[in-house]
Amino acid sequence: MLNEFKKFALKGNVIDLAVGVIIGGAFGKIVTSLVNDIIMPLIGFLLGGVNISEASIPFNGEEIMYGAFLQTVLDFLIISFSIFLFIRFFQRFKKKEEEKPTAEPTPTKEEQLLAEIRDLLKEQKRMS
Template identity: 65%
Template structure:
């Protein structure tokens, strides 16, 4: 059972996925900080010095924190736009690689032999 688990865990796709998840989590923290510490204060200043994170609606005992929800939506939009741009950039590079002309194939033995015969005939003239 250990050998099967080791073979599974060390497959290239699993390792790539693990790296992607770790980088994605770190990127998510960066974007969250960007939204919370830079973008939301600027938006709050633009709309009159309001802290969006503190916006809420209270009805009886129920509290609806719509400011936190707005911050989460903006966070999501930034992450989605970043991923979209990254995938678009990678697709552009892949298209360039696909459009590169293939190297001409090496001449076959028959072509080499015919070339030598042609050269010998030229020398005889």
């Protein structure tokens, strides 16, 4: 069981996934900072100096923090759009790589000789 786990854990895909999760976490922090520190203050300024992240509605003695929810939704939209653009770019790049024409390999001397023999046999068959 331990050997199977080693094989699984040391495969390239698992390591790539781990790197992706770490980078994704860091990217999420960057986007959260972008939303919290740049976008939301600009939106608040445009709405007359309102701090949207602290916007709330009192309800039955509690506060419904709809501003924090809007901020989280904006985080999600920016992250999902960024991932969409990245995947789209990656797919285009991959498609261009697939479209590259592959040069046919030059036949070896043996292959050339076999082709000549084949052609001679075909010619003899037609003549008889």
